[in-house]
Amino acid sequence: MRSLNVSLGTRSYPIHIGGGLLSQAALVTPHLRTPRVAIVSNETVAPLYLDKLAAPLRAAGVAVAEIILPDGEAYKNWETLNRIFDRLLAERCDRGTTLIALGGGVIGDLCGFAAASYQRGVPFIQVPTTLLAQVDSSVGGKTGINHPRGKNMIGAFWQPQLVLADTDTLQTLPARELAAGLAEVVKYGLIRDLPFLEWLEAHMEALVARDGAALAHAIERSCRNKAEVVAADELETASEGGRALLNLGHTFGHAIETGLGYGQWLHGEAVAAGTVMAAELSRRLGWLHADEVERVRRLLARAGLPVRGAALGAERYLELMGHDKKVIAGKLRLVLLKRIGEAVTHADAPRADIVAAIEACCA
């Protein structure tokens, strides 16, 4: 088992990474305020892993409620969130109850926001079962739901007590979702960790083949990068750089997700295509060479990811990007690459260059 710590003062928490962690109740119980949990999962993950997590907890004397939601980004909305609240209230769960998110990013975001707002806040634990959730969404405290007008528009910063990343769960993950997770893994290399990017270029086939050691290394390195960024800028308030850099490719990607309707593209797929757009725009600003854009595109393609955006039209992209949370006072602030391995936030990209970058990278 590999372990690291997210350093956030009184809100610090450990991340454990390894095989078979799901069933180790002793990793969970020290973090419970009272011996009572509600596990939130979905119809896909629950049949595979819920009992593996719940049975040892029950054997350890913990009362376990199970809340099973439908699967998919389309359900990351108020109605589903309210199903969690309904059950917590019906079960008379109090402020000492810990919510446990067992699933991917959607479950983590929903369960985390439920924990943030149920009775103005209860503890929660992340047990991510997708690569994307293990390397990204389970770490850092971002929680929330979508709104018809925009993704993740309603939510909270709410840090978990513990993240338990069981690498065994990745063996049942659909190939498309594994690839989606790799988009975020590649991101850490691109924005702040060139040696890791080079390691990924040497090991991408091992990752796609789900080699356990390679996955564990990639998850740990990704979490260390994310933990460092989050520790320095917990609430994404840094005016330059900081946590916003984690959004490389995300502003373009959100446009794809929103424009097509949630659930058509996976988040990581949209991020991959968005990352190529960001690289192409960086080239137009004179920061990257054409062969560096190609280097980014090639690595993402080897991960099995789309490297061209959906053909929404540049104007529609800009309209959808205008709703992004990264907009401050009307300016479109983008995360771009100053060079491979170093991202920056930039609010002054000429509109014509943004349009050209989008058009150059669309299907």
Next chain:
Amino acid sequence: MRSLNVSLGTRSYPIHIGGGLLSQAALVTPHLRTPRVAIVSNETVAPLYLDKLAAPLRAAGVAVAEIILPDGEAYKNWETLNRIFDRLLAERCDRGTTLIALGGGVIGDLCGFAAASYQRGVPFIQVPTTLLAQVDSSVGGKTGINHPRGKNMIGAFWQPQLVLADTDTLQTLPARELAAGLAEVVKYGLIRDLPFLEWLEAHMEALVARDGAALAHAIERSCRNKAEVVAADELETASEGGRALLNLGHTFGHAIETGLGYGQWLHGEAVAAGTVMAAELSRRLGWLHADEVERVRRLLARAGLPVRGAALGAERYLELMGHDKKVIAGKLRLVLLKRIGEAVTHADAPRADIVAAIEACCA
């Protein structure tokens, strides 16, 4: 103008109290992140005070959106909250937009929770226009909405940047609502400020007659008490005493509000009847004399408040109280009076005494 500070480290903020503050844009503008606000108000308050607040802000160069909601506790729910989100997104309000709550406790709770969760948190300012909101709900960062199964079950702790209590707005407040605010004023005397309680006993008629100087004193003293309690226990995590003491009468009161359906009794009215129940239970535990219970009842009655609870039956009370957020691990934790001027939290009141206290204090 009287001013005091709520000391919460980086989340500290000032409270200004006085006449005519609403129109002083210079008090507001230093607290804005960008020159853009959305004022959230209701159909009763907006015709009276919205222009008084908005016009000077616009004259100072601030872009002002207006979000007018229906009036009443019955609207403190997800649907109304979502109307705020819809408008904020339609107006493309970004993370720098400050939400301003102009109204009573319902508007403050709704607007505050909208601010806590819109794009994972934007700044907000409280401009309370009821006595209850000025002395209680606008200070301390509790925000939220009701759920059919319980009051304030969904919400967040989210501190404002500023509280502006314009005492002039109390001149248009219905008498019943003025009285409801006085229930919380009396509370501060009962739980931690005997000299203030004695002052209230000497000045209750002046307060009911809306004497400006008396009101300003009562508001300032109430806010100072609340600010001290909140500063010591921001997130209500103290296991004994702390912020929970502010809930004197509230657990019984919530049962009345929920049992009758939100909006039948005003919150402060339910708290007044609940406070008498808490005093009566304290007597049964040997902490108060019968004449001290009578002292509490008399002061609340002089404020024009109900001092007997709704006749729901003791069993229904207990059932409804079991859903209260003050329940930790299944035990009913109540705020009671060790003596006049000193409250304690107590989880060991015999059920028979709770039943007897409820029955003794019901209509």
